[in-house]
Amino acid sequence: MASGDGLLVRVRPRFGRLTRDQLLALCDAAETYGSGLIELTSRANLQLRGVSEASWPGLMEALVEHGLVAADPEAERRPQLLLAPDWRAGDATNQVGRLLEARINELPALPAKWGLAIDAGAAPLLSEASADLRIERAASDALLVRADGRARGTPVDSPTAAVELLIRLAHWFVASGGIHAGRMRRHEAPLPPWAPASTPPASTLPIRAGQPMALGRHPTGRVLGLPFGRASAATLRALIGAESVDAGSVSAVRVTPWRRLLVEGVPTSETFQEQVPPGLVESEGDPRLAMQACPGAPHCEQASVATLGLARALAERRLIAGSLHLSGCAKGCACRQPTDLCLTGRAGRYDLIIGGRADGTPAATGLSESDVIEYLEKNRNALRL
Ligand code: SF4
Known part of the structure; x- marks a missing residue:
């Protein structure tokens, strides 16, 4: 898809796993055809940015060759299967993933953002991740199929039955007008009698530092x-x-x-x-894990500032406790939502926006990196950042 810095190419690794050879191929592709940075999204996809129209065909060829993208574009339009990342070969999550993969063409045409979470470990890990139908585990240990937005799901007695019910619910979503709502969470039609929302999922595990999978x-x-949320191919x-x-x-x-x-x-x-x-x-306390920052200069031609250096400097000083977005220009590719503080590049300097988006009205303009740090040190308490 088109983005401010060229084409953005998203890779959905099968079962969320890349072999060593696949990751090396992705690193090579990011450097040859893109900006050299690889991003990890909130749906566990990998993204390459800065791809040009001219280099896109070569990139696709390389990704298909290494099994990172399906050769058939139709297959890429199927809903993503998001597996709990700690699955093991032969466990319930892996079994359901294989069964569903084999029957994926039985799903109806669904909105582009639709996703399916397979989270059949003893306790759900993906409850907060974006998905429209979920296969989880009930406290009784039974498998459960749950429509997103409903607190309870329908217990089933086997992985095969879970997949069968999931496919049936996807067809029900379409037949009951869900396409207009777009996502299962927004679809208010009562669930059909053959999929009663009777059973809650098992409790999630105690979460360390707000994360289901600790560093x-x-x-x-x-x-x-x-x-x-990104690393260089070299890293x-x-x-x-x-x-x-x-x-x-x-x-x-x-x-x-x-x-x-x-x-x-x-x-x-x-x-x-x-x-x-x-x-x-490796440290849970590292503020860079939560900050939003686009690649900035020199990775994006639209950027007049290098976002990542200032982001690192702010993280080291721990000047911001709230949400922070650094954007190389007003397009705001990294974050479309307002944040407590946003710094937007303009003509080689930064605009400082409080509680807004990258294109919001600045409280201060024309700041250098050291000006930004000085401003925040002086105004930190007043701004309550
Ligand atoms: S927001 Fe960042 S990545 Fe997007 S176009 Fe501007 S500089 Fe480039």
Whole structure:
């Protein structure tokens, strides 16, 4: 799709997992055809930015060759299957994913934003992630099919039955006029009698630092954060290509909706910590995990300022407790919503906007990076940021 900085190309890794070879191919593609940055979205997709119309066909060829994009464009229009990132081969999440994948063509034509969450572990991880139908686990351990926006779902007795019911509900959504609402959450028609919303999902696990998957050690490997939700191709290549006795064993990377990667097969020993490339985050307290920042200069031709340097400086000083958006220009590609503080590049300087979007009315204009820091240090209490 078109964006302020050229074409934006979104990759939906199958079951949210990229093999080492696929990730290396994606890194090469990002550098050859795009800006060299790889973004992770809140729907666990990977995005390349800064792609030109001229380079798009070559990029598609490379992505199809490595199984990162389906050769058939129709397949890419099917709803995304978002799997709980901690799935294991043969577990219920993985089984349902395979069954649903095999029957995906039985789904009706659905709105482009539709998604399906498969979250069949002992406790749901994806409750806050965007999806229209969910397959989860009830407290009784039964599988549950739940329409988004409804607190309860319908229990079923097997993965096959769960997939059957999900497909039937997708057809019901269309037949009952859901296309006009667009998303299941906004579709107010009462659920059909054959899909009673009778049973709540199991409770979520206690969440550390607001995140379902904590940074650090994980039974599958290690969870690492992406500052501002992105990493350079060079950083990811360094991660999986890190050469040492331990780190040589990285076998695959899983994407999550939480600006985090689950790196499979890395050692859980303390020695790995030293090998985490600097462009990744291991500390929950790092403010860059929550900040919004577009790539800025030199990655985007529309930008007259380098957003990421100032974002890092603000994070280091911990000047902002609220939400922050740094935008290279007034287009505001990284965030369409108002934030507590927004800094927008204009003619090589920053406009400072309180409680608005990148194109909002500034409270101060023409600031250099040091002016911004000085302004915030002086006005921090008054602004309550
Ligand atoms: S500078 Fe940022 S906001 Fe402006 S077009 Fe480029 S990516 Fe979008």
